[in-house]
Each structure stands twice: as structure tokens, then as C-alpha cells.
Amino acid sequence: MKTVIVNGGPRKEWNTAQLLQSAKRGAEAAGSEIEYVELYDLSYSGCRSCLACKRKGVSNPCRCFFMDELSPVIEKVHQADRLIIGSPIYFGEPTGQLRCFLERVLFPTLSYNSFSSIFTGKIDVDVFLTMGETRESYDRIYKEKMEAYFAPFRSFNGTVSIHPVCDTAQVKDYSEYEMTGIAGTRKLALHETEFPTMLRQAFEIGQRF
Ligand SMILES: Cc1cc2nc3c(=O)[nH]c(=O)nc-3n(C[C@H](O)[C@H](O)[C@H](O)COP(=O)(O)O)c2cc1C
Secondary structure, X not given: OEEEEEEOOOOOOOXXXXXXXXXXXXXXXXXXXXXXXXXXXXXXXXXXXXXXXXXXXXXXXXXXXOOOOOHHHHHHHHHOOEEEEEEEEEOOEEOHHHHHHHHHHHHHHEOOOOOOEOOOOOEEEEEEEEOOOOHHHHHHHHHHHHHHHHHHHHHHEEEEEEEEEOOOOOOOOHHHOXXXXXXXXXXXXXXXXXXXXXXXXXXXXXXXO
């Protein structure tokens, strides 16, 4: 069993990363082989529309032929049984780096003949989305949009599950920042009381096959 874990956020020790690390511990406990990827450490772009993957007679059409630092990651994802993604929400969307990743891993799996997936494997996908908004706002503003955003991962022939983690604390001490519009005290209290539960859930999700 191979699990690839992808941090689509820039911070390596904050909410998104902590959830992914917890999921990693869960997957390890279940005996999975793990590859943990920090997208912000890599130099890469989104799909360059070279269309090499759509050329007639190409031996492995699911391969992305554009070479950069994401190339080995794409190969590992395509060979995995499980993909666990994390991203903060920035301006109502997952990060730009995650978007570029999505384009590169998914475009080669899409047939322009049938507009269906030509991917022959099966990868179950779990997505942790962290955000400042409340769960109520997520359900009202983001839920439908995020389900549509991650629907292309169905190309991998497995399940696609989104796990929103809302109302996150963005800093450890709000008094040091110009952030009076944010209810810092409440967020830090939630970080103490609710976030550990989310970490436990992430562990269980990582553990599940
Ligand atoms: C550039 C930027 C834009 C953001 N935009 C949103 C947003 O549109 N909606 C939201 O709920 N939170 C937004 N946030 C808050 C982050 O999504 C939230 O703090 C998240 O938990 C950060 O993840 P991290 O702690 O792993 O870095 C934004 C944060 C930054 C830095």
C-alpha cells in the first residue's frame, strides 16, 4: 500500500501541515509506505499545454511529459493507492501551488477522445482544507465550490473525500499583529479545544484503507 501526502500550503508546522503529519502517522501505523511532499519546496508550473500526453501513438498517455521538479511527484502519485492532500484556503480557493499540481497530475489522465479517464489504477483521495471561516460559512459559501473543484480527482477511479477544518488560528499571539478584525482569543481557544479532535480524525483518516 502506497500513500502520497501532499502539503499544498507554505507553512510546514501550522494547521495544514499538522493535520497531514497526523494523517501520515495514521497511515504509517496501518503499515503504508509514505511519500510526503512539500509543494512549496519545489520549482514547477501548472500544465504547459504541450499536449505531448495527447500525441497519437504515445506509449504511456497518463504520463506528464513536461519535466520539472514536480515530475517525480507525478509519477509517485500515479503509482499510489492513496493520495492525501492538504491546503489552506486563500481568497476562496486552495493555493495556487495546489492548483498547478492538480493540472499536472490530472490532465494526462483525461482522454480528449472520450472525455473520460484513461487512468487504469485506483487512488482514493482525501483532502484537508483549512480556513479562517467558520464551519457554517464553509457549508454556505465553499462546500459546493470545493466539491466541484476536487471532482476531477474522480479520474483516479477511487473515492474523493473533503475534510474541512474551519476557524483555524493563524498566529500564536494575535496581540502582536494588526488583526483586530479577527476574534483571536476565540480562535486560540478553539485551537486548544477543537483542533486536537481534528488531529485525531486526521490520524484515523490516514489509518483507513
Ligand atoms: C493569503 C491568504 C488568504 C486567505 N484567504 C482566506 C479565505 O479566503 N477564506 C478563509 O476562510 N481563510 C483564508 N485565509 C486563512 C487561512 O486559510 C487559514 O489561516 C489556514 O488555516 C492557514 O493554513 P496554515 O495554518 O496551514 O498556514 C487566508 C490566509 C492567507 C495567508
